[in-house]
Amino acid sequence: MTTAHPADTGRRHHGNRHGRSESARIAVLEAADDLLVEHGFAGVTIEGIAAKAGVAKQTIYRWWESRTDILFDALTQDASEFFTVPDTGDLGADLRARLRELATFLTATDAGAVVRALAGQAQHDPVVATRFRSEFVMTQRDLDRQPFRHAAARGELASLDTELAIDQLAGPVYYRVLITGQPVTPAYTDALVDYFLCWPAVS
Amino acid sequence: MTTAHPADTGRRHHGNRHGRSESARIAVLEAADDLLVEHGFAGVTIEGIAAKAGVAKQTIYRWWESRTDILFDALTQDASEFFTVPDTGDLGADLRARLRELATFLTATDAGAVVRALAGQAQHDPVVATRFRSEFVMTQRDLDRQPFRHAAARGELASLDTELAIDQLAGPVYYRVLITGQPVTPAYTDALVDYFLCWPAVS
Amino acid sequence: MTTAHPADTGRRHHGNRHGRSESARIAVLEAADDLLVEHGFAGVTIEGIAAKAGVAKQTIYRWWESRTDILFDALTQDASEFFTVPDTGDLGADLRARLRELATFLTATDAGAVVRALAGQAQHDPVVATRFRSEFVMTQRDLDRQPFRHAAARGELASLDTELAIDQLAGPVYYRVLITGQPVTPAYTDALVDYFLCWPAVS
Amino acid sequence: MTTAHPADTGRRHHGNRHGRSESARIAVLEAADDLLVEHGFAGVTIEGIAAKAGVAKQTIYRWWESRTDILFDALTQDASEFFTVPDTGDLGADLRARLRELATFLTATDAGAVVRALAGQAQHDPVVATRFRSEFVMTQRDLDRQPFRHAAARGELASLDTELAIDQLAGPVYYRVLITGQPVTPAYTDALVDYFLCWPAVS
DNA sequence: ATTTAATCGAGACGGTACGTCGAGTCTTGTC
DNA sequence: GACAAGACTCGACGTACCGTCTCGATTAAAT
Numbered sequence: 001m002t003t004a005h006p007a008d009t010g011r012r013h014h015g016n017r018h019g020r021s022e023s024a025r026i027a028v029l030e031a032a033d034d035l036l037v038e039h040g041f042a043g044v045t046i047e048g049i050a051a052k053a054g055v056a057k058q059t060i061y062r063w064w065e066s067r068t069d070i071l072f073d074a075l076t077q078d079a080s081e082f083f084t085v086p087d088t089g090d091l092g093a094d095l096r097a098r099l100r101e102l103a104t105f106l107t108a109t110d111a112g113a114v115v116r117a118l119a120g121q122a123q124h125d126p127v128v129a130t131r132f133r134s135e136f137v138m139t140q141r142d143l144d145r146q147p148f149r150h151a152a153a154r155g156e157l158a159s160l161d162t163e164l165a166i167d168q169l170a171g172p173v174y175y176r177v178l179i180t181g182q183p184v185t186p187a188y189t190d191a192l193v194d195y196f197l198c199w200p201a202v203s
Numbered sequence: 204m205t206t207a208h209p210a211d212t213g214r215r216h217h218g219n220r221h222g223r224s225e226s227a228r229i230a231v232l233e234a235a236d237d238l239l240v241e242h243g244f245a246g247v248t249i250e251g252i253a254a255k256a257g258v259a260k261q262t263i264y265r266w267w268e269s270r271t272d273i274l275f276d277a278l279t280q281d282a283s284e285f286f287t288v289p290d291t292g293d294l295g296a297d298l299r300a301r302l303r304e305l306a307t308f309l310t311a312t313d314a315g316a317v318v319r320a321l322a323g324q325a326q327h328d329p330v331v332a333t334r335f336r337s338e339f340v341m342t343q344r345d346l347d348r349q350p351f352r353h354a355a356a357r358g359e360l361a362s363l364d365t366e367l368a369i370d371q372l373a374g375p376v377y378y379r380v381l382i383t384g385q386p387v388t389p390a391y392t393d394a395l396v397d398y399f400l401c402w403p404a405v406s
Numbered sequence: 407m408t409t410a411h412p413a414d415t416g417r418r419h420h421g422n423r424h425g426r427s428e429s430a431r432i433a434v435l436e437a438a439d440d441l442l443v444e445h446g447f448a449g450v451t452i453e454g455i456a457a458k459a460g461v462a463k464q465t466i467y468r469w470w471e472s473r474t475d476i477l478f479d480a481l482t483q484d485a486s487e488f489f490t491v492p493d494t495g496d497l498g499a500d501l502r503a504r505l506r507e508l509a510t511f512l513t514a515t516d517a518g519a520v521v522r523a524l525a526g527q528a529q530h531d532p533v534v535a536t537r538f539r540s541e542f543v544m545t546q547r548d549l550d551r552q553p554f555r556h557a558a559a560r561g562e563l564a565s566l567d568t569e570l571a572i573d574q575l576a577g578p579v580y581y582r583v584l585i586t587g588q589p590v591t592p593a594y595t596d597a598l599v600d601y602f603l604c605w606p607a608v609s
Numbered sequence: 610m611t612t613a614h615p616a617d618t619g620r621r622h623h624g625n626r627h628g629r630s631e632s633a634r635i636a637v638l639e640a641a642d643d644l645l646v647e648h649g650f651a652g653v654t655i656e657g658i659a660a661k662a663g664v665a666k667q668t669i670y671r672w673w674e675s676r677t678d679i680l681f682d683a684l685t686q687d688a689s690e691f692f693t694v695p696d697t698g699d700l701g702a703d704l705r706a707r708l709r710e711l712a713t714f715l716t717a718t719d720a721g722a723v724v725r726a727l728a729g730q731a732q733h734d735p736v737v738a739t740r741f742r743s744e745f746v747m748t749q750r751d752l753d754r755q756p757f758r759h760a761a762a763r764g765e766l767a768s769l770d771t772e773l774a775i776d777q778l779a780g781p782v783y784y785r786v787l788i789t790g791q792p793v794t795p796a797y798t799d800a801l802v803d804y805f806l807c808w809p810a811v812s
Numbered sequence: 813a814t815t816t817a818a819t820c821g822a823g824a825c826g827g828t829a830c831g832t833c834g835a836g837t838c839t840t841g842t843c
Numbered sequence: 844g845a846c847a848a849g850a851c852t853c854g855a856c857g858t859a860c861c862g863t864c865t866c867g868a869t870t871a872a873a874t
Contacts, residue, residue, distance in 0.1 A: 123323025
C-alpha cells in the first residue's frame, strides 16, 4: 500500500485529492510508539504525536478516534509478524515455546510496551477494554490454542478444557507482567508447563 | 452552610494547628471512590473531588500527592476489613474459600474497582506500580500464603514452591478480571483449585 | 451558542491560520473596559474578562501579556479619536481648549478611567510605568506642545522653556485628578492658563 | 508607647491580656516597608509580611484591615519627623526649601516609596484614595501653606489664591514623580518657584 | 497561689484567580 | 479532497494568597 501511490514514494505530499497520505500514517504510528517508549503513556498526547510526526492535529483526528486508537494501529503493525506457531509434534515442547515467546513479547519488545499500556487503559475505559479483547486477547488465545489443536490432531488429549488450560498457562504470565512485576524467565514458563502436564503438587 | 455539607459528621473544624481535618479526609476519600465508580478513572479529577467533597483543592494537595495517592488511601480504608483468613483444616477448602473471596472482591466491590483502576494506572506509571505492589499485591499474596502455611503446620505439603502455586491460582483470576474480562465464578475458582490439587490434565 | 455571543458581529470564526479573531480581540477589550468601569481595577481579572467576553483564557494569554497589556490596548483603541488639536490663532485660547479637553478626558470618560488605573499601576510596576510613559504620556505631551508650536510659527514666544511650561499647566491637572481628587473645572484650567500667561501672583 | 510596657522591653511576649505586642507591631511595619522596597507593591502580601516579621497572620488581621492599612501606619511612623517648616523670612526661599524637601521625600526615601505605592493604589480603591487624601495629602498641603502664612504674617501677599498656588507649585512635582518619571532636581523646583514669583513667560 | 482572659505563634480550612497544558473543533491556503 | 498550520473554546492542572477559624502556650492582672 505504501509504494502503490505515487505521492508516497519519495517526497511527501501536502494533501491531494487521492486519499490519505501513507507517509503521514506511518509517521504518526512511529511517533506514538516512540513517545510511549520514551515518556510513557502520559507522554502520548495528540499534540506531541503531531509535533513529532510533523503532521497536523487535524490529520490525526481525521483518521483516528483517540490516542489508544493509534496505539492499536501501531500494535497491529508491529505485532503481526512477531509470533510463530511452533509445531514440534510434542505438546510440552510446543507449549514451552509458546509461553517463552509470549513472555518475551510482553516484557522485551516495544509492541509489548504498547500492549501493557493498552491493558492498563482497558481498566479505565470499557471501549478500550472491548477492543483490546477482540483485537489482541482473542488473537493471542488463538495462538495459545494451537499446541492443543496440534495435539488433538495427533490423537492425544482425549478430553481437556482447553480454555481453562490456557488460563492456567497464560494467566500466571500476565499476572507476573502486569501485577507483581516479577521477571518471567524461560525457567519460569517451563515450570508452568511442566506443572500443568501434571507433576504432583502435593507429595 | 455547615450542616449542608456531606462530610459533616458532628461539628466540622476549619483548620487548627493540630493537623488535618478528619472530616475533610473522609469526604475526599468518599468523593474519589464515588467518582471512580460513577464516571471511571477519567472522572477522578482533583477539581471534581474537591467540588464533590466540598473541600478546597489546596487541602487535597496538602495531604495527597496525586489522585492515585487518594485512591490508595481509599483502598486501604475500604479493603482492610474485607478479607478473612479461612482455616478449615483442609487445604482445598481453604484455597477455594480464598479464591472465591478474591474474585468477589475484585469484581463485585467498590474497592475492587479501585484496585482495577490502580492496576491499570500501574501500567502507565512506575511509581504507581511500585506502590501498588508493595501495598496491595504483597498483602494479597500474604493472604494467599495462609492456606499453605496452615497445611504446612498440619504436616501436609512435604515440599512445594508456594510462590509458584500462588501464581498458578491467583494468576488466572487476575488474568480473567483484567485481561479477558470473563466472569470468575465460584465454579471457575473451584476448578482452578481442583486442577491444582492434581487432577489429571491429560487423560 | 454562536449568536448568543456579545461580540458576535457577523459570523465568528473559531480559529484559522491567518491569525487572530478580530471579534475576540474586540470582545476582550470591551469586557476589560466594562469590568474596570463597573468593578474597578481589582475586578479586571483575566478570568472575568474571559467569561464576560465569551472567550477562552488561552486566547487572552496568546495575545496579551497581562491585564495591563489589555488595558493599554483598550486605551489605544478608545483614546485615539478623542483629542483635537485646537488652532485658533491665539495661544491662550488654544491652551484653554487643550486643558479643558484633557480634564474632561481624565475625569469624565471611560478611557480616562483606564488612564487613571494604568497611572496607578505604573506606581507598582516599572514595566507598566515605562509603557505608560512612552505610549500615553508622550502622546499627551505632544498634544500639549501644539499650542506653543503654533504660536512659535506665528512668531510669538521668542523664548520659552516649553517643557517646563507643560509641566506647569498639565501638572496641576494630573495632581488634582490623581492626588487631591478635587474637581478640575473649566474655570480652574482657565485660571491656570491665565496665571501662566503672567498675571501677577504677588501684588 | 514602645517603652511603656514591660513586656516589650527585651524579649518578645507571646500574648497576654494587656493588649497588643508592640514588637509585633513594629516587626510588621518594618517587614511591609522592606517588602515594598525590595519587591514592589505586589510583593507586599499578608503572608509575606507575616513570614518576614515572624508573626501570625491572625495577629495582622487583628490589628490591620488590609495591606494598605499597614502601609499607612508605616508611613505615619516614617514620615512624621521628615519634614521641617522653613521660615527664612523670605517667601521665595521658604518655597524653594519646601519644594526641594518634598521632591527629596518623594523620590529618595523609603517613605516616599510608600507614598507612591499608596498613591497608585488610591487610583484603584476609593477607600484608599479617601484615606490617602485625609492622611497624607492634607498634611502635605498644610506644610505647603506655611510659607504663604508666614508671608501673610509679614504683611506680604495682599491677595493670592493660596490653594491654586500650591497646585501650581506642588502639582508639577507630583506630575513628574508619578507620571513622567523625570527627575525633580533642586534646579527644577527652584525654576518652578522663580516662575511662580512672576518672571515673564512670554518675552 | 491559683484562676482567668487577651494575645501570641502556628497553621489548616474554604475559596478565587493565576498561568499552563492538552483536548477536540474549525477554517484557510496549498498541493 | 487531504494536507500543514494554527487559532479557537473548554476543562483540569498545580500554585499563591486571601481572609477565617481553631488550637496550645504565654503572660500578668484579678481573684
